[in-house]
Amino acid sequence: MASSFEKFQHRRVLSSYFSVILCIFIVLTLLGALGLFVVNTGKISGYVKENIPMTVYFKRTTDEDVMKAFGERLGKSDYIKDYKFVSKEDAAQNNRDIMGDYEELLDENPLQDSYDIHLKSDYVQGDSIKKIEIDLRSETAIGDITYDNVLVELANENIKKISYWVLIISGILALIAMLLINSALRLSIYSHRFTIKTMQMVGATKAFIRKPYIWKGIKLGIVGALLSIIVLAYLIYRLDEVFPALNILKDWQPTAIVMAGVLLFGIVIAAISTFFATQRFLNLRTDDLY
16 A cells, blocks of 8 residues: 555656746747747848848939949949849740730830849848938939839838737736745645655755755756757757748857846746745644645
8 A cells, every 4th residue: 555655746846846847948938939039030130121122223214334334333332232133125024924925915025124133131221222222313314213112111010010019918927927936835735744744844945855856856847947958959940941941040149148148037936935935834733734
C-alpha cells in the first residue's frame, strides 16, 4: 500500500510539474512571438512601404542617352532603394493580356518608356514623397509620374494603428502571463503545503523552507523558457525562408534580445510566483491547510 501511495504521489508531483512547464511554455511562446513582432515592426513596415512602386514616364521624344543619364541620377539618389528601366516594348509585352495585339489596330506602341522606382521606407511619407515627385518632375524629359497616394497614406496610418495596439496587447498578455504562471506554480506548491507546515513546526526557518521550492520553480521556468525558445527559433527560421527581405536571421541582435528576455522572464516570474506561493502557506495556520 505504501509503495502504491508513493507511486501515486510521485505521479501527481510529475503531473503538477508538467502542468507548470506546459503553462510557462505556452505563455512564453505567445509572449515571445509578440515580442518578435514588436522588434521587427520597423522591418515589416519598411517592407510594406518599399514595395509601393512609383513609375516615372518619359516623353515620347526623349533620347535614350537622356533616359540613361536619368537612371544614373537615380542610382546616386539617397531616397532610392532600387529602380528598373522598362522600355515601351517590354511594357507592351507585360500588358499583352490587356492590350492584345495592338500592332493590328495602331500604327505604333502607345506606351512610354519608364522607370519603376521603389523608395526607401523613410521617404514613403506624404510630405517626403511629394517633394521627391516635384524634384523628379523638374526634369524636362519627364512626361508623368504615378504612384498610389491613397495606399501610401493607408500604409502609414495602419502601421501606426497596429503599433499602438500591439503595445497594448503586449502589456495585457504580459499581465495574463504572470497571472497564469503564478496560478500554475501556486497549485504546484499547494500539493506540498503539509510538508511546508511540518518543516515549519519542527523549527525550520522560512528562508530555509522557501529555498528548495524557489530553486525548483526556477528550474521549471528555465525548462519552459527553453522549450519556448526552441519553438520561436523554428518560427524565425521559417519566417526568414518565407520573407528573406526582412533579414531576420542576418540582423540577429533584436531576436537575441527577445530570446534572452523570454528566458529571463521565465526565471524571474517563476521565482517570484514560487516565493509568494510558498510564503502564503507558511503564513497559514495549521487548521487552514484543510
